Amino acid sequence: MTRRPSLLARLARDESAATATEFGLVCFAFIVMLLAVIDMGRLGWTINTAKTATREGARLAVVSPIVSSYMASYDGISQGIPGGGSVPDMAFSCTGSNSTCTQTQGSGGSPGFDNTTFTAVLNKMQAYQPDITAADVTIAYRHVGIGKVGNPYAPDMEPLVSVSVANLTFQSVALQIFGVAPFNLPTMTSTLSGESLS
Structure with missing residues (x-):
């Protein structure tokens, strides 16, 4: 008399679903790798x-009026510097957060803030990266000796101009599956010397 194998024994020997199980495991790893490759491309594109x-x-x-109205309207002759003389070192940092300029080097009057120039620069940047806000x-502006006191055609200072964007975030689709939160991209800066700041 032959005994029929138990249900558990039959299930243990049954290999009809092995291929589907293996495919499921490999497919998950493949999809995660595919999302990671796409994410790397998205990250490179965003940067x-x-x-x-x-x-x-x-x-x-560099071809727009200086955002710091104090620096833009600086008159070396009224400050006692003879025509053609050198302007003292000074620097200003202007941000769209609260529309303010801060003097970071030297001393002077109220830094002021030219919203027209700042908005034009912001709009130009948003044409490339719409996520950029004024606060980012x-x-x-850093005066490095370029310019001439008493020049009637340009400001007394033609500073180095640096434009920076910060606080941009990136959300990875592949890492989001594992609960990784969005992360901040590094601050990006471009610097050019003032040409004919009008």
Whole structure:
């Protein structure tokens, strides 16, 4: 008399679903790897567009009026500097957060804030990276000796102009599956020398 194998023994020997199980395990790993490759491309694209935005912002800023109205309207002759003399070192950092400029080097009057120039630079940057907000952008001016006191055609200072964007975040689709939160991208900056700041 032959005994029939138990249900558990039959299930243990049954290999009809092994292929589906193996496919399920391999498919999950493949999908995660595919999402990771796509994420790397998205990350590279996001960083590249943010860098391009700062470059284009700097190009516009060097041919636009200085955001710090104090620096833009600085008159060396009224400050007792003879025509053709050198202007003392000074620097200003202007950000869209509360629309303020801060003097970071030297001393002077009220820094002021030219919203027209700042908005034009911001709009140019947003054409490349729409996620950029005014609070993310900083335009810094550092006088490095370029310019001439008493020049009637340009400001007394033609500073180095740096445009920075910060606080941009990136959300990875592949890492989000494992609960990883969005992370901040590094601050990106482009610097050009003032040309004919009008």
